Amino acid sequence: MVGQSILHYKIIKKLGEGGMGVVYLAEDTRLERKVAIKFLPHHISSSSEEAERLKIEAKASASLNHPNIAQIYAIEEAGDEMFIVMEYIDGIEIKDKIKSGLIPFDEVIQIAVQIAAGLEAAHKKGIVHRDIKSSNIMITNDGKVKIMDFGLAKIGKGSQVTKVGTTVGTISYMSPEQSRGDDLDHRSDIWSFGVVLYEMLANRMPFKGDYDQAIIYSILNEDPNSVLKYRQDLPEYIVNVIGKMLQKNIRDRYQNLSELKNDLRNSTDEPVQQKSIAVMYFENMSSEKDSDYFCAGITEDIITDLSKIKGLKVVSRTDVLPYRNKEVNVSQIGDALRVGFILEGSVRKSGNKMRITAQLIDVRSGFHIWAERFDRFVEDIFDLQTEISQRISEALKVSLTDSEKKSLERRPTEDLKAYDFYMRGRDLVYQRGRKNNESAINMFEKAISIDPKFAAAYAGLAEAYSYMYEWYDGDSLWLEKTIEVNQTALSLNPNLVEAKFGIAMVYFYQKRFEESKCELEAIIKKDSQFYPTYLRLGIIAEVSDDINSALKYYQTASKLKPQDEEPWICLDGVLRKIGDIKLSEEAAKKVIEVTARKLELNQDDLIVMSRLAKAYGRFGAIEETHATLKSIFKTAQIDGLVLYYCSCAYGFLGEKNNALVTLRKSFEGGFRGLANWAKTEPAFDCLRENQGFNELIAQSE
Numbered sequence: 001m002v003g004q005s006i007l008h009y010k011i012i013k014k015l016g017e018g019g020m021g022v023v024y025l026a027e028d029t030r031l032e033r034k035v036a037i038k039f040l041p042h043h044i045s046s047s048s049e050e051a052e053r054l055k056i057e058a059k060a061s062a063s064l065n066h067p068n069i070a071q072i073y074a075i076e077e078a079g080d081e082m083f084i085v086m087e088y089i090d091g092i093e094i095k096d097k098i099k100s101g102l103i104p105f106d107e108v109i110q111i112a113v114q115i116a117a118g119l120e121a122a123h124k125k126g127i128v129h130r131d132i133k134s135s136n137i138m139i140t141n142d143g144k145v146k147i148m149d150f151g152l153a154k155i156g157k158g159s160q161v162t163k164v165g166t167t168v169g170t171i172s173y174m175s176p177e178q179s180r181g182d183d184l185d186h187r188s189d190i191w192s193f194g195v196v197l198y199e200m201l202a203n204r205m206p207f208k209g210d211y212d213q214a215i216i217y218s219i220l221n222e223d224p225n226s227v228l229k230y231r232q233d234l235p236e237y238i239v240n241v242i243g244k245m246l247q248k249n250i251r252d253r254y255q256n257l258s259e260l261k262n263d264l265r266n267s268t269d270e271p272v273q274q275k276s277i278a279v280m281y282f283e284n285m286s287s288e289k290d291s292d293y294f295c296a297g298i299t300e301d302i303i304t305d306l307s308k309i310k311g312l313k314v315v316s317r318t319d320v321l322p323y324r325n326k327e328v329n330v331s332q333i334g335d336a337l338r339v340g341f342i343l344e345g346s347v348r349k350s351g352n353k354m355r356i357t358a359q360l361i362d363v364r365s366g367f368h369i370w371a372e373r374f375d376r377f378v379e380d381i382f383d384l385q386t387e388i389s390q391r392i393s394e395a396l397k398v399s400l401t402d403s404e405k406k407s408l409e410r411r412p413t414e415d416l417k418a419y420d421f422y423m424r425g426r427d428l429v430y431q432r433g434r435k436n437n438e439s440a441i442n443m444f445e446k447a448i449s450i451d452p453k454f455a456a457a458y459a460g461l462a463e464a465y466s467y468m469y470e471w472y473d474g475d476s477l478w479l480e481k482t483i484e485v486n487q488t489a490l491s492l493n494p495n496l497v498e499a500k501f502g503i504a505m506v507y508f509y510q511k512r513f514e515e516s517k518c519e520l521e522a523i524i525k526k527d528s529q530f531y532p533t534y535l536r537l538g539i540i541a542e543v544s545d546d547i548n549s550a551l552k553y554y555q556t557a558s559k560l561k562p563q564d565e566e567p568w569i570c571l572d573g574v575l576r577k578i579g580d581i582k583l584s585e586e587a588a589k590k591v592i593e594v595t596a597r598k599l600e601l602n603q604d605d606l607i608v609m610s611r612l613a614k615a616y617g618r619f620g621a622i623e624e625t626h627a628t629l630k631s632i633f634k635t636a637q638i639d640g641l642v643l644y645y646c647s648c649a650y651g652f653l654g655e656k657n658n659a660l661v662t663l664r665k666s667f668e669g670g671f672r673g674l675a676n677w678a679k680t681e682p683a684f685d686c687l688r689e690n691q692g693f694n695e696l697i698a699q700s701e
Contacts, residue, residue, distance in 0.1 A: 034088040068118030070146045091140040114145035120257035123186040132192035133173040179216045194245025202230040252331045275396045276339040278315040281324040285348040295347045297423030305389040308407045311398035322601040334363030370395035413454045421447035422457045434472040440464045458489035459498045472670040531560045565594045591615040610645035617652035640671025651683035675700040
């Protein structure tokens with residue numbers, strides 16, 4: 001063939017050979033350019049059905065005009081030969097690049113993002129590649145990725161290019177559904193892409209065997225080793241990305257390339273970090289539903305215990321709270337909370353006996369890496385919580401220091417009755433609402449009356465007092481009680497962060513901003529991950545017209561808790577002030593995204609719903625804003641904080657009267673953060689010259 005001409009193509013040299021034909025470098029003498037020509041096997045060109053199929057596929061593939069896809073120019077016939085004319089790529093196959101040694105992580109990500117972009121373009125046109133592999137992807141001399149050979153593609157749902165029950169592609173890269181001969185969609189390409197990504201990072205294949213059926217068995221039944229086994233310079237999150245790409249159940253896999261591209265880009269921002277875990281609320285399996293508080297207490301104490309271990313990144317209670325009593329896919333939770341591991345469990349309590357089951361799940365694979373059942377007496381609860389925390393650290397191979405071991409073994413109280421009242425109080429506080437908060441105060445006071453040295457109960461009581469002031473009542477007497485009780489808590493346990501934060505909040509409410517700032521900064525020195533401090537420091541900076549500092553604090557908060565809407569709300573406001581409209585809009589969109597996700601889990605959370613209404617209002621979405629507000633106002637009693645956000649929603653829509661009336665109701669409903677917040681709130685720019693608005697601000701100060 002070399003040196004010969006066919007039609008107006010002069011064959012220069014052979015480039016390669018595969019199951020679907022031989023490829024040559026040729027010169028298109030008519031257009032004076034180099035091209036790649038793939039001569040197809042004779043059994044295809046001699047079959048009118050097969051030939052017609054490839055013509056249809058080539059035509060569809062030729063419509064793909066994307067920088068990361070090798071262009072198909074034509075499909076030609078000459079005598080008994082049939083061949084495809086393609087863009088000639090001067091570069092190296094990924095397969096050969098891998099053979100030369102480990103590819104730097106940043107370079108792998110750059111390559112992967114381009115592969116994702118090319119596949120996404122094909123999928124949007126309804127084209128599934130079906131033979132993604134490292135030898136079908138090339139990198140040009142200037143670093144551009146080109147996906148080759150869409151000759152096995154399936155076009156939409158129309159042309160059945162392969163009979164059901166048969167397979168195409170390359171065994172080691174096949175998805176489970178492709179291995180079984182099932183019908184395929186774009187998610188099969190995502191699996192094959194995951195194999196390529198694994199291959200680039202680990203310099204080996206995830207699924208291996210001595211013969212085809214052994215490889216297929218591995219694909220269908222086995223989980224690959226973590227890429228971290230083969231190289232240690234990778235961020236943990238890329239392991240989760242690969243794990244999600246290689247989910248055997250197609251519904252648990254990435255559902256589109258857009259989501260995958262975002263995660264690939266995010267992985268470059270994350271350094272090699274600690275093991276990360278989310279402790280889900282333990283399910284109450286007891287006959288008495290009154291035991292819900294007990295299950296919640298166990299969950300939250302395990303979260304607290306694990307948070308003391310420096311080698312672990314532990315998701316906070318507020319982040320897992322929306323998932324309480326919800327059936328949610330482990331992969332979805334891991335993706336939303338950005339963790340590698342999830343602890344699930346259940347509690348069956350009867351009298352003074354309890355049975356607790358716990359299982360630690362690897363998010364990327366969906367498999368348990370540790371599970372156990374504990375049959376104990378209720379009086380063993382503290383020892384059991386410590387044991388579970390220690391077993392988790394062992395399973396994750398996190399070493400405990402002597403001080404961490406002592407911290408885990410330290411009991412909050414020696415009196416189980418006091419602890420029971422404390423758990424009931426804490427659960428009531430988290431349920432929100434004035435009546436629940438008042439009941440919580442009663443529970444904490446009972447706990448303290450039984451054990452006057454119960455520091456955590458004092459901190460819980462102080463928190464309930466502060467909510468009475470901020471949301472429900474507004475009487476300054478609550479502030480005096482808050483600071484007094486927090487000081488008692490600190491005298492019993494000087495390291496109690498919640499009590500320190502409580503005192504900082506009292507100073508904040510009293511507008512003693514410098515004192516509040518000092519307390520908050522002291523907390524950060526001890527615990528740089530304590531998220532609420534950054535939000536409050538941001539508000540203090542904003543009120544003090546230190547916009548640059550406010551921006552930095554809010555940005556830090558958004559990184560610590562990207563799944564929480566509060567930092568995005570604050571970022572939106574401060575970015576608008578400095579005139580960065582594009583970034584402020586992105587922050588506001590994050591508010592909608594995060595709150596909508598939370599409301600899918602809990603439609604009754606009025607605070608989240610009111611923040612969504614504000615975000616809709618900020619974009620001038622009149623129908624969505626009013627519909628959300630209508631849902632909120634169906635509730636008989638609405639907290640002052642909820643009304644504040646509703647007022648913001650009206651303000652953004654320019655409905656001045658509704659905004660002012662609702663803001664006044666917010667103040668009358670007990671919200672005492674109004675003056676600090678409303679002064680800098682962009683939603684109220686329409687009211688700055690309004691006398692009633694300014695009188696209300698003065699009254700609330």
